[in-house]
Amino acid sequence: MDTETMAEETRPKRPIRWHVGVFLAPAVLVYTAIMILPLFGTLQLSLFRNIEQSQVFVGLGNFRTLFGDPNWSVNFWNALRNNVWFFIIHMLVQNPIGILLAALLSSPRLRFTAFYRTAIFVPTILSFVIVGFAWKLILSPIWGVAPHLMDFVGLKSFFTPWLGKEQYALTALSLVSVWQFVGIPMMLIYAALLSIPDEVIEAAECDGVTGMAQFWKIKLPLILPSIGIISILTFVGNFNAFDLIYTAQGALAGPNYSTDILGTFLYRAFFGFQLQVGDPNMGAAIATIMFLIILAGVCVYLFLVQTRLRRYQF
């Protein structure tokens, strides 16, 4: 609508371009209905509280509870801390491994590339439920293959029930998630590496830049924008994560809340758990904070990182 009126004012003689609106409409309508409206609905919900069966406006009261009441804030900071650790593991393990795999795959001497590519990507399309359940079984001290395999190579003494120990559970689950999603950075980087023109590589070779030096000096700078995209995707994905923890550890994210991340914390608050009755208003407050954290992260990336990335046009 706006585009039409603007077009009319500036250039009254040109015909109205209906098709722009018509073609935009489906995407705009669907996106508004299922993304933007619920988002504002959540923001609105977080400003109310249920008192005596009716919704009462309390301003920022729910946020004051969330940060001021130790019954909420302790859990919130714990979840945020765990979530940051979850993200750090992904950044330190998943993305470097993804880049390494992509570099190996793009090497012209490697055979069976298509097979490796598919095999590494398959876990990404598996359901969280399957991944969570399979790894719970693999790591099970009773029926799992992990203790047997470790026994095989004489490392049995290093086996502990990782998912049941406070100090290891979150790291173990982060690594499971890394295993599942390493295919995504691999694919994106792989595509970026393939798009580097052969002339650039040949020119590098003429100048005597080969092997590892070629990767560090020529290819890595060229795929930096892709790495940026991957980082932001990882960030958004990790701070929205929920499914894996829920399927592997349950909504209470045991032992002793050591695997509780913002997603599971939100779930317990919003829907309740066992005897805990759900509180949609507090849940919406947590969801709002999650939204703000992600928004802040994306803004940092957009304004501080992306503007400084150099792009090369071939």
Next chain:
Amino acid sequence: MKTKLLTALLLGTSILGTTGMALAEDVTLNIESWRGDDLTIWKDKLIPAFEAKNPGIKVVFAPSAPTEYDAALGAKLTAGSAGDLITCRPFDKSLELYKKGNLTDLSALPGMENFSPVAKSAWQTDDGKASFCVPMASVIHGFIYNKDAFDKLGLKVPTTRDEFFAVLDKIKADGTYIPMAMGTKDLWEAATMGYQNIGPNYWKGEEGRAALIKGDQKLTDKDWVAPYEELAKWKPYLGDGFEAQTYPDSQNLFTLGRAAIYPAGSWEIGLFNTQAQFKMGAFPPPVEKAGDTCYISDHTDIGMGLNAASKHPEEAKKFLSWVASPDFATIYANALPGFFSLNSSPVKMEDPLAQEFVSWRGKCKSTIRSTYQILSRGTPNLENETWVESANVINGTDTPEAAAKKLQTGLDSWYKPAK
């Protein structure tokens, strides 16, 4: 030819018309439930028994998954598409539905007189004036043991705590069996099968529970910390890697015959009977000295209420009266051994293990889980915290005193007992 066609058409319409009328006379009642496991029992046994006696009323049992039930039911009630009959969770979840006006007051329902006040307590307002669900079943806690293993090792069923630990020591020394099948991964095992199982013997069942609600006792009192001290002693008797052992793992360890004792809830009986290849027995939580009064957790678990928005309240009430009758109790208790009828008239049960469990009602005093009534209304939620702390105590990451202190501090932050 034409007339023939016409008569055929007329006949057709008349038949169609009459079936339409028959359908209109039949009233269909839908039951909302989380007990998907019971689908065949409802379809094959309970519903036919009711329909045979009440022609004109059709009943459909429509369960949803346990973890989704509360959310799904809430959404359906708001949308007005929920079934006529609603399976009730105990205590606050149902109380909340009643307060919202989703459940009807059933205090005057014929058949309600068949239940004791304790049985009705799970589905009453705090003042006890209105009852809104018909109690269906309770579950009893205790220990199930592998009789073959006990015979082989020459063990006697323990009645006191010292005997209990002596038995565990002997099983451990022998080494063939894991003494006790329990894990802490799923948290609730530690709380429900651990703390709430052995606890009533320490806090004297209803006496302690009522005192806790009144504020006369605290979770940091000796009677409430002592069960944690006993739980901490369980640790060496649990299997390797119990920290990551889930609830199904524990069940399988026991039914495969690899563990000797299983801290249980009676709901396991049905599954264990079909899976275990050995003889099983059960004993109630051991008491301190021989001859002490024993207390058991006989926890009200399932009830059924009437959707206030039901279009057929009269027929639904008829059904609920039947649910309150001894007829229903007999079929239900026998079809689902381990879910014990709350009906005051004694029910004859065939299953020996179920008989053993229910026989404790005669010699021990019954109570319900301490955290369920009133005390789990606030934040932090006492039941959830009890799960976490019970697991912490067994894992050794919290001392019994520290766990009790955390629970009491959490409770104090929102619960002010009415003095």
